[in-house]
Amino acid sequence: MSSPNGSRAQKMRLPLFTQKGQLEVPTPSEKDWSKDDEEGYVFKDPHQELDSLPQPFRMINKLVNLLFDRAWEIVEERDSLREVELSRIRPTLYPPVLESKLSKRPRCIAVSQDYVFIAGAKGFSIYNLHDARQIYVYEKFKVEVMSIWATDLGNETLMAPVDEMGVVRLFYLCKDGLFFIKTINEVDDTSKQTICVRMDISHGGDFAAFLIQGAGDTWLDVYKLPKESWAKEVEHPQLAVNPKKKAKQPQMDVSICYLGEVKLSLPVQIMKIKPPKPITGSPFKSPLEVFAKIEGCYGLGSGQNHVIKDSQWEQQTAIFNATYRKYLDGEWEEEPLSMATFHFLFPSCLTMMPTEVKSPPGVASVLGVHWTGRHNFFLYSLNRTLKDKVDPEGVWPCAAPIAVSQLSDCGSYLVLACEDGVLTLWDLAEGLPLGVIALPEGCSCQSIHFLKYFLVHDGRNVYPEGPVKSQMSCVVLCTDTSLHLVTATGTQGPTVSMLVERPVKHLEEALCAVAPVPALPGMVLTFARNSSVRLLDVARLHVVCAFAPPEPYHLAVPWKPVFAVSLHHPFFLLRGDHPDGDSDTPSSVFYFDFDSCSLLEDVSKSCFIPQADLNLNDLTAAGFPQALPLERRCESVLQKRFQKLENKVKEQEHWTRLRRYSLLLQRENVRK
Structure with a gap:
């Protein structure tokens, strides 16, 4: 039993x-059941027992079970992430070497030579780069400074702060003091105030361009800067300064004095460029009439000189609206103002201007401009006056609208990135295209950063001391936060390789900013959304080390970090914010020295290698002409061909001949 x-x-x-x-066996018929x-x-069955509960208890039970299941999934996911994080090799973290405490959170930082410019509530401050000592404080603005542009002029610095109202001012900094030059767009009537959206200063400080918006319009103002006159006018500034005013300097250990009473020569405006007009119907009846009425060949290809009638444009518009009617229904958004990106280019075979115009070597002679949503890259000569007619001397058309463009620091290379992810690489110094390459599918360019060309020699990255021609490399940050390395040579096609993939699970690791480090060959700083700042070696795809401000400081806006990298010294600056503060609370700017890091010790001091110490493979990779006799011969042949061809003169002769022939054909047609 x-x-x-x-x-x-x-x-x-x-x-x-x-x-x-x-236990009894029931009968087959349902009628016989008792x-x-x-x-x-x-x-x-416990599940069916719960299903027998009345409402709303069944619904409450399902919600509670769903909540417990979801909580358990989150616990398991966090536990797996913790295990992965513990098993991951973390880079060595280095703290800052210096700190500058500020009374308010700055919006921007700029570095030029040995000076650091930090934006303030009503002006800016100047600090020493090496010891973080405050040199001078300028607080004469009415509003806060939003951005600062600083350019080296040899031993001097040209600085242009832009305040919250969009007003831009020019300052000249030298060993004798700080001089005020001019306010570019300040007006007496605030209702007519214009704002400076973007600016750029040519290499060497000979020209400056400002993108201005106001009254629903956008235009580009270009100025010629009399830097030679400034150098002469500041030789004896004490003769024009009131000593009483000079004595009222801030009570601090200053080595710079403000000499605003000294009047310097004003910049001269030479151009005012407006966005290109939309393409409309042509009044020309035939191509012969187009050739006959256009005075010169400059600007041909901009899309304006065509023979498409208004009726044809209207017909195409009607077809488009009928095809995509379901997508076009609804309210139309107001079209934003057109934005321009511009670069100052040196004279070359690709940017050659009229023969009567001669520019000294090392001085920009051409302004390259492209507008948002446009396919064309316009070239304007800088050797003109404001009274001259502003027409482009050259136009480079692209297959898709240009999204991003970037010029290298040396001015030798230019990259045009279109909206379809295609990059066009130009060698302006040699007058040759380096190739066209497309980013991986689904990637669109967000920003381009040039790297100074480097080699990997004996396991370390070095800069060759000898001249290197037609060798460029740049990192491209895409809109999907992936990072790519693009390289090109004069004899081989361009290549693209992945440096950092787009994060799929851990979105907080997505990159938001990239900055090359000129003092370290092949190194870039990467800024992620989780506030991590890392130094990446692009040659080995290896994170060398990381940097972070001391606790409790952190990056308040990690997706838009405020930092500055020195071009000539192994320093970079980073703004750190207190976790309990806001924009009006005290903040700090931290100084990081690469030479103080044990992994990077003396790297910046021994980053150059003589040409004699390089082996044949290194020379071949670098493209030195004496190591490549065949390629050198090809380059010399091309150079001789370029020297023999007087491009613009012959183009003008052909154009004159074509106009005469067009007029002759028109007369014959009229007689018939």
Whole structure:
């Protein structure tokens, strides 16, 4: 006989429905079932027992179970992430070497030579780069400074802060003091105030361009800067300064004095460029009339000189609206103002201007401009006056609208990135295209950063001291936060490789900013959304180390970090914010020295290698002409061909001949 416990266990292992007492086999017919036996059945399935609950208890039970299941999934995911994080090799973290405490959170930082410019509430401050000592404080603005542009002029610095109202001012900083030059767009009537959206200063400080917006319009103002006159006018500034005013300097250990009373020569405006007009119907009746009425060949290809009628444009518009009507229904958004990106280019075979114009070597002669949503890259000569007619001397058309463009620091290379992810690489110094390459599918360019060309020699990255021609490399940050390395040579096609993939699970690791480090060959700083700042070696795809401000400081806006990298010294600056503060609370700017890091010690001091120490493979990779006799011969042949061809003169002769022939054909048509 079985025990009671055994029978109970046996009962628990029975199917869903069991009967109290003796077990009988029910009859096949439903009519023969006894209604009294229904009370003898017991529910043993726990799930069906819960389903028998009345509402709303069943709904509450399902929600509670769903909540527990989701919580358990989150716990498991966090536990797996913690295990992965513990197993991951973390880079060495280095703290800052210096700190500058500020009374308010600065919006921007700029570095030029040995000076650091930090934006303030009503002006800016100047600090020493090496010891973080405050040199001078300028607080004469009415509003806060939003951005600062600083350019080296040899031993001097040209600085242009832009305040919250969009007003831009020019300052000249030298060993004798700080001089105020001019306010570019300040007006007496605030209702007519214009704002400076973007600016750029040519390499060497000969020209400056400002993108201005106001009254629903956008235009580009270009100025010629008299830097030679400034150098002469600041030789004896004490003759024009009131000594009483000079004595009212801030009570600090200053080495710079403000000499605003000294009047320097004003910049001369030479151009005012407006966005290109939309393409409209042509009044020309035939191509012969186009050639006959256009005075010169400059600007041909901009899309304006065509023979498409208004009726044809209207017909195409009607077809487009009919095809995409379901997508076009609804309210139309107001079209934003057109934005321009511009670069100052040196004279070359690709940017050659009219023969009567001669620019000194090392001085920009051409302004390259492209507008948002446009396919063309316009070239304007800088050797003109404001009274001259502003027409582009050259136009480079692209297959898709240009999204991003970037010029290298040396001015030798230009990259045009279109909206379809195609990059066009130009060698302006040699007058040759380096190739066209497309980013991986789904990637669109967000920013381009040039790297100074480097080699990997004996396991370390070095800069060759000898001249290197037609060798460029740049990192491209895409809109999907992936990072790519693009390289090109004069004899081989361009290549693209992945440096950092787009994060799929951990979105907080997505990159938001990239900055090359000129003092370290092949190194870039990467800024992620989780506030991490890392130094990446692009040659080995290796994170060398990381940097972070001391606790409790952090990056308040990690997706838009405020930092500055020195071009000539192994320093970079980073703004750190207190976790309990806002924009009006004290903040700090931290100084990081690469030479103070044990992994980077003396890297910046021994980053150059003589040409004699490089082996043949290194020379071949670098493209030195003496190591490549065949390629050198090809380059010399091309150079001789370029020297023999007087491009613009012959183009003008052909154009004159074509105009005469067009007029002759028109006369013959009229006679017939």
